[in-house]
Amino acid sequence: MVVCVCNAIREKDLRAAVRSGSDRPNDVYARLGRKPKCGQCLSFARNIISAGSATA
Numbered sequence: 071m072v073v074c075v076c077n078a079i080r081e082k083d084l085r086a087a088v089r090s091g092s093d094r095p096n097d098v099y100a101r102l103g104r105k106p107k108c109g110q111c112l113s114f115a116r117n118i119i120s121a122g123s124a125t126a
Contacts, residue, residue: 073114076107084115088122095119 071081077099084098092098095115099105106112 073118074104074106074111076111077102077104079104079111081118084118085122088119093119 073079073081073084079099079102083102087098087101090101092101095106095112098115098119
């Protein structure tokens, strides 16, 4: 599933960045070599990050 249309970030890429130690949306985007643009994806990204942090 695509999480961020502006940056073409897929959910699996976002989850991999979280497993690598990123715990904030800006850290995740930076790890993927991108920056948030419109911001519509940030709430969904935060949910994925918190779920990934809870299982780690």
